Amino acid sequence: MNGKKLLLYILLFFCCLHTFAQTIEIVGEIEDDFLKVPLSGVKVSILNPDSTVVVDSAKIVDFRNRNGKLLKVMFSAAVKAEKRDYLLRATRPGYGDVWESVSVLLPEIVSSVRLEEPIKMRKERNMALNEVVVKATKVKMYYKGDTLVYDADAFKLPDGSMLDALIRQLPGVTMNDGGEIFVNGRRVDELLLGSRTFFRGNKKVLMENLPYYTVKNLKVYEKQTDKSEALGYDVEPRKYVMDVNLKNEYNQGYIANVEAAGGTEDRWLGRGFLLGFTDRWRYALLGNVNNVNESRHIGEHGHWSPATMPQSLLTTRSVATDLDYQSKDKNVTDNFNADFTSSNTESEMRQRYEQFLEGSKPMSLTENRNESDNWHLKLVNRLVFKKPSYFDFTSYFDYDKWDARGRSGFEQWDKDLTASMRTNALSEGRGWAFCQESGGTFNINKEKQWYGGYSLFFRYSDNQSWLSNRYDTWQTVSQAEDVRYNASDVSKRWTNFSLNTYFTFSELWGKVNLLTGGNVQFSGDRSHDYLYHPDTLLLASQLDMLTAITDPSNSYDSHQRNWQYKVYLALSQQASYSIGDSPLKIMYDRWRIGVDVPVSHQSLDYKRGVIDTLAHDTWVFFTPNAAFRHMSKDGKHDFRVGVGYNCSPADLLNQIAYRDDSQPLVVKEGNPDLKGTATTSANADYTRKYGTHVSQWHAGASFNYRHRDVAQSASYNPVTGVYTYKPMNVSGAYSATARFDISANIGEKRYWTWQMNADANYDHSVDHAMLAGETESHVNAVNTTVLHDGTYIQYNKDAFNIRASGDIRWRHSEGRMRDFETLDALDFNYGLSARYTLPRIKTTLSADATMYSRRGYGSAELNTDDFVLNASLSQPFWKGKLIARIEAFDLLHQVSSTQYSVNAQGRTETWFRSLPHYVMLHLVYHWNRNPKKP
Structure with a gap:
């Protein structure tokens, strides 16, 4: 034993002479964990907690006796003489890697740090069985x-x-x-x-x-x-x-693929993708042209319900690029992104709405057709420096241009026709925005984890739009016909600025951290909306002598300025956990208590007809928040809970006593007595990570109480068919949710997978609704309970995959109105999806079949069964580089483009123009090029 100590002292002596006053030696022994004997041929590395290498290969010394017997294997590695944590990694062929954590605590006193226990290496066992083929099953x-x-x-x-x-x-x-x-x-x-x-x-x-x-x-x-x-x-x-x-x-090198497709109903698609790498750069280029408006795939579960069918015909042309640079030391990164998209949208919709009132069921019919063209350009660049302190500089530029045209028809019925309106519309516009963000963070005292930082934000945007409408209105009772032309010139310019500073002092009082800071925000909105009444359908940009036909009561100039000054203070305490054998400690906030004190000042200069006012107001809010989190030391149990209070002022524009009757059958009014919103929210979550077969399960709940909210009150004139809307405050609404998720692998080989997602939601909504026989809305409460459960079981082995899935959702709604019709509705679906690749020819067959059903609705046409069947066939050529695939959507033509929705106030039936069924042939070519190995 004395001889061993002497050898250790000699090793430490020479190491200390070599690194005196500049470095500290990390020293330890290495042995075989099973045989309990010294082990040579091991490579020991020292790394930072972020896995960057400090010492690639430590010095290894074998100590032997005169007969050559190995007595001890020791390592030593020199690191900087400063207080910090390191990771130690030991590797040897045939043995599993070993990770350990090492801390340098007193660099000014000691000259070395010695591991208390030897590094214990475990040998990996490989067994060869005679005349037996052992096929490994990969762990998913x-x-x-x-x-x-x-x-x-x-x-x-x-x-x-x-x-x-x-x-x-x-x-x-x-x-x-x-x-x-x-x-x-x-x-x-x-x-x-x-x-x-x-x-x-x-x-x-x-x-x-x-x-x-x-x-x-x-x-x-x-x-x-x-x-x-x-x-x-x-x-x-x-x-x-x-x-x-x-x-x-x-x-290294690049990856590329191109795709071309054509199908029935005049459908086509083309796209290309390029992704490349060099030592420092990553670049990507994307191009896409199509009129499919579809991203779902056959043979995959979910998202094929009638409610998810595309609701328009969309033609898109886009190109985008992404350039990403990272320096060798990863301390400097730069990312540039450019995106241009041109699209054309054709939509057609017919809607029937029936309102539930005692003794009467007023009904409205709407039909419209629209077409629009849009162009969008976006440029973004982000530059980040991580050393010697953090700095972030981001620039944005957006440009949009659009034009649209459409026509619509509207009829209001109450036994007989009450009113009707025909509308033709034109619109065009353009807008641009520039945004600049920068921020920095710096250490005040790294050992104590004291730091500070700042952020700056500036944005300016300018939008101009011109709209023109022709309204042909007929009111049955008065036998009055009105033809009105509206032309609007709308301009909006926004300016936003903010400055934020913050400081954090760790372990200021024992283990308690302090975060404090403040910010200043400014937003300015200068806008106008000029309404004209020409004698034909023209855009405002095409009219001359506009002032002669101006509608002053429906035109306005507005200049709004908002200032907010906020200070915040938070106290927190940190804790740590690690997973398995990992030496890395993960820090998190165990608890946090904070409060924000925003002071908001708004001013509004508003001119509209006879209204010429300067309004202003100031608010001071107190918004506290608190959170608690507990992680078990092994990271398998994670429990979180949080609570917060938030409030915001009312928009001054909604508090102006204006009246907007620019649309013949809709009137909008302001409310000088309107107040802001206030909400309290709470949440709790628990996660249990992996068991014998369960990968993870999670349970969570949340609760939101709206002390004060804003709802739209409505009044209806049965003679003229005109609705008048005004914002009003309501209080007492709340909602609660609960969720449970679990997934498991079944069997030793884990071919089977099972997953379930269940949730429940209870909503006590407070809103304005019309009582039977009345034309003025009143505050009403509706309670809605929704229970949902979705599950699937899947078998996946090699090239065969089959999944059975089911989903059920029950909704119960009841209200306090005497004429409220209680709703108990059930939506459910069940089905199979499968995929199989024939072994030799590699032909892949995919199909999915799902029945979507609804029960419990008030009328027979709402209780539907839609059976959706899709299939595809694909064949690879040239070693998988070329793929030919044919897809058939909705083979049985069962999916209807008609959708139904029901709530407590009424039911709506809506038809959209779409392509629920078509067949398409795809050709996809993949290739890659990689640099040759030296």
Whole structure:
């Protein structure tokens, strides 16, 4: 034992001589965990907590006796003599990697840090069985530290599939119609590519254009913000991200694919995508032309209900590029994004609305046809410096231009025709906006985690639009016919500015942190809306001598200025947790209590007809908030609860006593007595991460109470058919929600996956509604309960995938009005989706069949059954580089373009022009080019 100590002292002595007064040595031993003997041939590295390498290979010394027997293996690595944490990684072929955490606590006193226990390496066991073929089954998902990892190779998808098809197959993952991703009920904040943002967070661009075969894995974790990375510790809440990592062979060179398609009903599509990498740059180019207005895929579950059918004919032409630079040390990044889109929209709609009133059911019929052309250009550049302190500089530029034309018809019935109106409309406009943001954060005392920061924001926008309408109105009772031409010249200019400063002092009182700061915000809105009555249908920009035909009571000039000064104060305490064997400590706020004190001042210079007023008002609010979070030390249990109070002033424009009767059958009025809104909200969440078979389950609840809100009161004149609307305050509304999500892998080989998403919602709404036999609306309360459960079970093995799914939603509504018709409605669907790839010829067959049903509605035509059947066939050629695919949507022509909706006040039947069924042939070509290996 004395000899061992002597050897250790000799090693430490020479290490200290070499690094005296500049560095500290991290020293330890290495041994085989099973045999309990010294182990040589191990590589030891020292890393920062963010995994950047400090020492690539530590010094390794083998100590042997005279006979050559290995007595001890020790390592030493020199690091800077400063107080900080490190990660230690030990690797050796045939052995599993070992991670440990090391802390340098007293650099001014000690010259070395010695690990208390040896690094224990465990050997990986490989067994060879005679005459037995062992086929490994890839694990689809697993936890690595605090990260949920999905292995892309474990999912077999047909050739030509994109990233979105892969994401939809991930256990515990759901996606809504808007492209938002949820992992076990929690929304993913950002979809990353190689830990870097892509197309400014536009998830659909990446999901619909990146071939799935290029993906190595997808990681889901809480990522530090750039600001936190720059300072070296968390200063902002982490983002919940899904990080797409490519296979090594696709991280250099470029990936490209082009697609062309044509189909029945004169449908066509063409698009191209290019993604390339160099050592420092990533570039992407996207082009798309189509008149399909469809992004759903056959053989995938969900989103095929009649309610999700496209409601217009849309032709789109777009091109976009994304350039991303990252310096070698990752301290400087720059991202440039440009996007141009031109679109044409043709829409046609017919609607029948029936109101529920005792003894009477007034009905309105509406029909309109519209066509519009839109052009949009957007340029964005973001430059970030992380060292020596954080700095962010972002510039935006937007330009829009549009024109539209349309016509509509409206009829109001109450047994007999009350009123009718025919409208023809023209409109055009243009607008642009420039925005500049900059911000910085700096350490005041890094060891104590004291920091400060600032942010500046400026935006200016200018929009001009011209509208023209012809109204032909007929009122039956008075036998009066009115023909009116309206031409509007509308201009809006906005200026916004804000300055924000903040300071954080960690562990100021014991373990309590202090955050304080303030901001100044200014917004200015200068606008006008001039209404003219020419004798024909012309845009205001085409008229001469406008003042002679001006409608002064429906024209206005407005100049509104809003100033807000806010100070805020928050106290918090941090805690940490780690996952599994990971030495990395993840920091989070255990509790946080704060208060904001905004002082708001508004002024309005308003001219309209005989109204010429200067209004102003000042408000002081007190908005407290509190949050608590508890994480178990192993990170498996996560409990969160929060509560907050928020309020805002009423818009001064709504408090002006104006009357707008520019539309023949609609009148709008202001309300001088209108007040602002006030809301209290509370939420609680609990997440349990992974068990034997359960990947994760989550339960959550929220409650919102609206102390004061704004609703639109309405009065109806049965003689003229005119509705008059005015904003009014209501109080006492509240809502409560609860949610439970669970996903599980079934069986040892995990071929089966089961998932359930259940939620309940109770809403006590307070609004204005008309009582039976009355023409004035009164405050009314409606209670609505919605119970929902959706589940699926899926079998996925190699090239075969089948999924059975079901969804049920029950809605119960009851009101306090004496003539309120209680509603008990049931919407449910069930179906199968399947996909199979024939082994040798690699032909892929996909199909989905779902029955969508509704029950409990007041009339027979609302209680419908829609059976939707879709199918597709795809065939790869040239080793998968060329894909031919034919798709047939709604084979049985069962999906109706008519939609029904029912609420407590009435029911609505709406028909949209769309393409619910068509057949399309696609040709897709993929290729990539990678630099040759040296």
